[in-house]
Amino acid sequence: MNRFVRLVACLCLILAGVEVPVAGQNVKNLVPQPVEAKSLAGAFQLTAKTKIVVPAGNKDIREVADLFAAQLASLTGQKLEVVAGKTTQAIAFKLNNQASSRLANEGYSLTVTTQGITISANKPAGLFYGAQTLLQLIPPAKAKGSVAIACANVSDYPRFKWRGLMLDVSRHFFSKDEVKRFIDQMVKYKYNVFHWHLTDDNGWRVEIKSFPKLTSVGAWSVSRTGRYGSFEPEQSGEAATYGGFYTQDDIREIVKYAADRFVTIVPEVDVPAHSCAAIAAYPEMSCAGKQVKVSAGTNNGIGENVLCVGNENNFKMLDVIFGELASLFPGEYIHIGGDEANREFWKNCPKCQQRMKDENLKDLAQLQSYFTQRIGKILASKGKKLIGWDEILEGGIAPDATVMSWRGLDGAIAAAKAGHHAVMSPTSFCYLDYLQGEKNIERNSFGFLRAKRIYEFEPVPQGVDSSYILGGQGNVWCEFIPNFRRVEYMTWPRALVLSEILWSPKKNRSWDEFVPRMEAQFPRFDQAEVNYATSIYDPEIAMVKSADGDSRIVFTPEIKGLDIYYTFDCTFPDKFSAKYDGQPIKTPKGSSEIWAITYRDGKPVGRLLVITFDELKRR
Ligand code: ACM
Ligand code: ZN
Secondary structure: OOHHHHHHHHHHHHHOOOOOOEOOOOHHHOOOOOOEEEEEEEEEEEOOOOEEEEOOOOHHHHHHHHHHHHHHHHHHOOOOOEEEOOOOOEEEEEEOOOOOOOOOOOOEEEEEEOOEEEEEEOOHHHHHHHHHHHHHOOOOOOOOOOEEEEEEEEEEOOOOOEEEEEEEOOOOOOOHHHHHHHHHHHHHOOOOEEEEEOEEOOEEOEOOOOOOHHHHOOOEEOOOOOOOOOEOOOOOOOOOOEEOOEOHHHHHHHHHHHHHOOOEEEEEEEEOOOOHHHHHHOHHHEOOOOOOOOOOOEOOOOOOOOEOOOOHHHHHHHHHHHHHHHHHOOOOEEEEEOOOOOOHHHHOOHHHHHHHHHHOOOOHHHHHHHHHHHHHHHHHHOOOEEEEEHHHHOOOOOOOOEEEEOOOOHHHHHHHHOOOOEEEOOHHHHEOOOEOOOHHHHOOOOOEOOHHHHOOOOOOOOOOOHHHEEEEEEEEOOOOOOOHHHHHHHHOOHHHHHHHHHHOOHHHOOHHHHHHHHHOOHHHHHHOOOOOOOHHHOOEEEEEEOOOOOEEEEEEOOOOOOEEEEEOOOOOOOOOOEEOOOOOEEOOOOOOEEEEEEEEOOEEOOOOEEEEHHHHHHO
16 A cells, blocks of 8 residues: 555545554663563554453552553553453463563563563562553554554563652652652653652651641741742741641652552651751750741751751650651661751850760761761661761761762762662762753753763762662752752653663663654653653853854754754844854854754754853853
8 A cells, every 4th residue: 555545545444433553662762771672573453442461369460450551541541451360462461480580570571462462570560660661662642543562572670779769849849749740750761769858958848746846837938939049038927838748648648659659768857957947846956956947048048957966855856756757668768868967066066065075076077977877776776777868978887878979979989898888879960950951041050961961870880899889869959940840841851861871781872872762752741741851952052262262152962963053143043044064153243142943854843042142151
C-alpha cells in the first residue's frame, strides 16, 4: 500500500467505526537505558480486551499489576482488567522460579512478542521496574483502538542501589498531593529513594506530638512574594500565615504511597544548624535562648539557627523527636543534616564551652562531631542508621555514619577511605535548584548546571572502592522555587539525565544518543501535565574579546541540530534573520543588545533570548 492508499484506507476505517492501531515506541527511546534491549520484528496489539495476568494468591504481584493498570489507564485512557491464572494475548507478571543473580532484587526481563507480553523478575520491585519500561513502549495518547507495542527483549537491572531525589519542603511547603505527584514522576524513571528535607530555617513540616509548637509555631512564617532573600522584614505584630505541615497521618499515608511504588523515604531533620523554625518554637534550644522568627527569606537575615550542644535538655528533646520520626518512617536511614553550622554561636556559650571541657574537645568541629555521635546513638537506640551531609566528617565521623557528599566528591572519598558508605550528591552535578538555561529567563538561583553537564557525572571517584558508594541523588532545594510547577520545571528533564547515570551501565553513555531518548519523554510530560524545562534548546550566550580587541558574541548550543537566529536591532528574530555560523559575531556599532532564538527543522524550539551587552560583560 502506498502512503496515499494507506491514508484513505485508514480514513475509511475510522468513518466505518473500526478501531485503528496506534504505533508504539521503540526500545531505543527508553530512559534510563536498559542493560540490554533488542527490537524484534512485529508488534503486540494491545486492546481494551487485553488482560493483565498475575499468579493466583500472590498479593504483592497483584498490587504491582494493579498499579500498572492504573498507570496505563492514565497514559492511554484504557483500564485493563487484572486476572489471576492463565490466558493468551495478555500482559503477564511472573516471579522467577529460580532467582537470577544477575537480576538481583530490582532487575527484570521484559519480552514482547506478537502473542503476548511477559515481565519476569526475582522480586516484585523488579516487576514494577519492568512495568515502568513497558509503559515507555506505549505511546502517551488516548487510545480508542488497539495500540501496537513493538516486539522486543529487554533484560535490565540497576547500577546503583541508591537512586534518589531530594525535595526541600521547608523553604516552601508542598501539599501531600504534590509530594505524591513528585513520587509518581520519580518512579517512572526508576528512582527508589525520596529524601524528604522536612525541617529548615523556613519551616518545620512534620508533626511531633510531644512538641506541638514545632508545627503550631515552627511551620508558619510571614507571607512574602517576589525574590527570596530580598523581602522586607516582618512588621511588628504581623501574623505568620504562610506555611503548613504534614500530620503524622499524612506522613503514614505518603510513606505507604511511596512503599507501594518501591520508594524508600529518608526523612531529614536538619540539626544542629538550619534550625531557626525549631528555635522559633522553643527558644531555649539555642545558646542565647532568644526568641527568633521563622525565616521568610527577608533581607534582614536569619536569626540564631544553631542548637546549643551544651544544653542536655536538647538531647532529651531530640531523643523524643527522632523517636517519633523513627516510628513514622520504616526505612533504615534517618538524615540528620549537619550542614553549614555557624559554630561561632558555640564560642561564647558557657554551656557549650563547659561541654568542650568536660568531653576534652579541642575545637568547635569536635563539638559538632560530639553532637553528631550522640544523635547517632539516639538513632541506633531506635534501630536507625545515621546519614548526614559531608560536614559530619569534620572533627571525626560517628561510627557507622553514612555521608552524603555535597561539597564536591571529597566527602565521599574521605568517607569511603575511612570505611563508611557514601551517597554522591555534589553541587557540580546534582543540584537541581541551579539554573539549567539562560539566566535572563530562568532568573534566581545559587548556581548553574546544564543537563549536558549532569550526563558527565561519574558517581564512583577514581581510586575509591565502589562498594562504599551506595549511589547518588539529585537535590531540589527550594529557596528560589516557590511553587510546585517550578519544582517540576527544575526537576525535569535533568532528573532524566541523572536517572540514567544511576541506573544504566557506564559503558553505554553517549550524550548525542541520549538527547533523542530524553526528548521522547517530553510528550509524556505533556500528557501527564508535568511542567518541564525546554532549556536544552536555548544556547548559552557569551561575550568574548577577539584578537583585535573587539567584543564578539559566541553561542554554545547544548544539543546538536539547532539553527540559531539573531538580531541586533531589537526586533524579534526568526528564520529569516541572521543565522549563527559558529564563528564569533562582531557586534554592530551602536548596538547594545542581542535577541536570539533557535529553530530546528524550520520550526522554533527555543525561547526568545534578549540580553544586553552590559549583562554579557558582567558574566
Ligand atoms: C546543603 O546544600 N547545604 C547540603
Ligand atoms: Zn551553647
